[in-house]
Structures are given as structure tokens and as C-alpha cells.
Amino acid sequence: MALELESLEKAIAALQAVVERSDDGKLMGGLDEVTQGAIKAGVIQHFELTYELCWKFMKRWIETNVSPTAADGVTRRELFRQAAEQNLIADVDRWMDHHKARNETLHTYDAKIAEVGATTNTATVRVHVQRSSCFHVSELQAIMDRVQAGGLP
Numbered sequence: 001m002a003l004e005l006e007s008l009e010k011a012i013a014a015l016q017a018v019v020e021r022s023d024d025g026k027l028m029g030g031l032d033e034v035t036q037g038a039i040k041a042g043v044i045q046h047f048e049l050t051y052e053l054c055w056k057f058m059k060r061w062i063e064t065n066v067s068p069t070a071a072d073g074v075t076r077r078e079l080f081r082q083a084a085e086q087n088l089i090a091d092v093d094r095w096m097d098h099h100k101a102r103n104e105t106l107h108t109y110d111a112k113i114a115e116v117g118a119t120t121n122t123a124t125v126r127v128h129v130q131r132s133s134c135f136h137v138s139e140l141q142a143i144m145d146r147v148q149a150g151g152l153p
Contacts, residue, residue: 012050058082
């Protein structure tokens with residue numbers, strides 16, 4: 001049974017695109033604060049969506065290829081551990097960092113905290129994506145390519 005990857009692929013591409021825009025100093029410098037804030041919020045939202053799609057994909061892959069109940073009721077760390085055992089990801093701790101970053105961005109309610117949080121988390125997401133130390137876009141693409149080609153165990 002083939003897993004649907006189109007939404008994950010689109011989310012990764014959208015995240016890359018909005019991070020690139022937010023890194024364009026000339027573009028950002030020409031925008032008012034509201035528009036800059038909207039772009040920063042877009043980075044955070046794309047990060048959150050992409051993260052959610054990634055872990056749900058891992059869960060579906062494990063249920064499809066290991067056991068229908070292997071990922072039932074497991075913690076996120078356990079899910080990532082199982083994904084690493086199946087060569088879907090390389091580093092459990094790195095994915096736990098994604099999880100923590102997603103929780104921090106998701107639970108920023110206070111306007112002052114949100115403003116500071118948006119700047120901090122946008123920078124964090126940007127660094128992670130650019131350095132491939134968090135959201136390993138190329139790694140995700142390679143995983144999807146292997147899955148589509150049937151190259152994973």
C-alpha cells in the first residue's frame with residue numbers, strides 16, 4: 001500500500017519558500033512591520049504544519065510496514081526511536097528538538113511573548129532549515145524518494 005506523500009512534499013516546499021523570503025533582507029527591509037510579522041508568522045505556521053505531517057507520516061509508515069499496532073499509544077520519542085530503527089530518520093534527539101520547537105511556537109499566546117517568540121522561533125526555524133540541522137529538507141526528500149521507490153526495509 002503506497003502512502004500519500006503529496007501533502008508532505010508541498011509542505012516542505014512551502015516551508016523552504018517562505019524561509020527564503022524571510023531571509024531576503026532587501027525584501028523584508030522594504031516591508032512595513034505588519035507585513036514582516038505576517039511573513040514571520042508564516043514561517044512558524046509552515047514549520048508547525050510540516051512537523052505535524054512528518055511525524056504523522058512516520059506513524060503511518062510504521063503502521064503500514066512494521067505492524068498496524070506498533071505505533072499505537074507511543075510517546076513521540078518512542079515513535080522517533082522506531083522511525084530511526086527503520087531508517088526513516090537519523091537522529092531521535094534532533095526530532096525531539098523539532099517537537100520542542102513546535103510546542104514552543106504553538107503555545108505562544110501572550111502578545112509580547114508572541115512577538116519575541118515569533119522572532120526567536122523564526123530565526124530558529126530559519127537556522128534549522130538552512131543548516132539542515134532541524135528540518136533536514138534534503139533528508140526528508142531522500143526519505144520520500146526511497147519510500148516511493150520501495151527502498152526502505
